[in-house]
Amino acid sequence: MSEASAPHAADRRELTAAQRNAVAELLRVSPVADELGRRFVRAGHELHLVGGSVRDALLGRLGDDLDFCTDAHPDETLRIVKGWAESIWETGREFGTIGLQRDGLRLEVTTFRAESYDQVSRNPVVVYGTSLDEDLKRRDFTINAMAVSLPEHRFTDPHGGLDDLSAKVIRTPSTPGESFGDDPLRMLRAARFAAQLRFAVHPDVHTAMTEMAADLDRITAERVRDEFTKLLCGVDPITGLRLLVDTGLAERFLPELTGLKLEIDEHAQHKDVYEHTLTVVENAVSFEEEGCDFILRMAALMHDVGKPATKAVGSDGRVSFHHHEVVGARLTKARMKAMRYPKEITAKVTALVALHLRFYGYGRGEWTDSAVRRYVADAGDLLPRLHKLTRSDCTTRNRRKAAQLAADYDALEDRIARIAAEEDLARVRPDLDGNAIMELLGVPPGPVVGRAWKHLKEQRLEHGPLDRDAAEAELLRWARAEGMIT
Structure with a gap:
């Protein structure tokens, strides 16, 4: 990296050799990024690579979607990129963003912003900023408030994002109260980044999330849904889910999850159904073959939400939750509808919740070939996911019982395969x-x-x-x- 790439004076410390190598990853895309930077400079404007692009470069995982900020307004940006970009889209223009594509890279260029909420409305009020420092200060977290200026590759980090990236901590550039007051969705984003990056939230951030959880009600269901989906699809969704419950955020949009903490599992497998549920989600993740299977993860998360409403204590003191799968399916459908999930996704998750107990009893030898056919027919194209969900739901610490359940399900899958070979079960x-x-x-x-x-x-x-x-x-x-x- 050249002398021009040396860290800006505002940085708290210089990049380590490893981090310099990570920023050098920009050279993979710099022919495009630098060329774009030179076009802005010739037009009298600034251009900076910012946000997740810089964070991911420092983590050694820079992708093909790059974010930039500039002092140029959208009309000026359009003039600069016209004839150079292979394609242009203006769907984010009202927020100051122009999208374009060049050499297989998707680039988004956004005018410096001083975006804020009026503390009442659900939508952001976009006000253009005048400087890079102002733009970085309004960003959600310090790890997303770093910039690399183009084409000179000057690194800018006024809020210690580099330190926080190294410490694996999520902190806000301004006070957490100010940041979350401007955009309450950032509280959910903090939990999402914890799940995606396996980072811890700073204690001050955790406190603010707890005290301001009710402010999430100002945000549209669609925006909450999108952040929650990303959280559940993170590499460590359990950390994110615990944050939602511990801070009270889950109560604002997914109260069924918090409600599970009150219910004791009838088999005393775990401290409570909440802990059992998190284990089932973790198990489901381990069964994924490639990428996140949101439908499977959501079904694992919701599979026992019907237990609080069906809890009963027998004369022998044993706790039962009869037909909780039926109640759970109904609650799942209602909750996912409220969160604005597409009908087809909701239907699949709901069906898995309704079917997740069907297997139990198979090991007693009561299933006829007819019962197996109905199991396959009712599951339809969800059968592979139902196999994974059912296996994920086995969380007993009793090794002998766990081995027996696994053997029983192995036998069921073998039986399905045998009947399928004879009868074409896929098209009953x-x-x-x-x-x-x-x-x-x-x-x-x-x-x-x-x-x-x-x-x-x-x-x-x-x-x-x-x-x-x-x-x-x-x-x-x-x-x-x-x-x-x-």
Whole structure:
């Protein structure tokens, strides 16, 4: 790195050799970043790589999405990049952001900001700033308040972000109260970064999160949902989830999670159902094959939320939670709807919660082939996730019991595979389609066809595949019983 790359005087200490090498990672993209910087300089403006891009470069994980800030306003930015960028989008223009693409890199250039909330509204009030220092001060955390000026590669760190990055701590540039007052979503972002980076929040930040948790109510459900999704998909979601509960933030948008702390698990496997749930989430993460499976993680998180409403104590003093999977599915659907999750995602998570107890009892030898077919049919394309959720839910410390449950589920999966090979379980459906039903019964499209189709599907699940003659005979038998034919 050249002399021009030496740290700015505002830095608290110089970069270590390893950190210099990390910033040198910028050289991978500098032909584009530096060229863009020179275009801004020629136009009389500044350009700085900022935020997560600098943080990730220092962590050795710089990606292909780069964030910049500038003193140029959006119209000026558009003039500077026009004819140079391969594509341009203006969806963030009202917030001072112009997006563009060049050589496979996605770049976002944002005018210096002094963004704040009016302490009442749910949306930010965007006010353009006038300097890099002002822009960095308004950022959420010190680890995101560092900059590399282009094209000279001058490093700027006025708030000690480098120290905090080294210490793995999350701290705010201004006081936590000021920062969270401007944007309460930052409290949730603190928990999200703790989950993503495995960092600890500074005690002052933790205190402010606890005292100001109610301010999260000012934020739209969609913004809360997006941050929570990123948290749950972090490399260490358990740390983030504990922060949400310990600070009271979960109570503002996911009270079912906090409610689990009050319930004792009927098997006394853990201190309470809350601890059991966190273990199930952790287990589910370990079963992922590549990347975050949000649907699986969310189902693991919500699988026992029906227990508080179904808790009962028997005459023998044992605690039970009968049908908590049914209640839990209903609560999950309502909560995810309130958080504005798409219907298809909500439906999948809800189905997994409803099905997660179905396996228990299999080991007693009570399941017929019909029960296995219904298990597969009800799970549908969620079957691989249901396998993982069910295995994740086994958290007993009793090694013999854990081994027996694992063996039972191994046996169930083997049985599913055997029946599937014989019967095409992936497509469990009646042996006659709607057209064949109408032709055989001499009826037009309508409710009768639907009832007949449902009856034949039940026969398929109960007895397995029927050949054509047997399927037609069963349909005629049903039609006579229904009084349709003589």
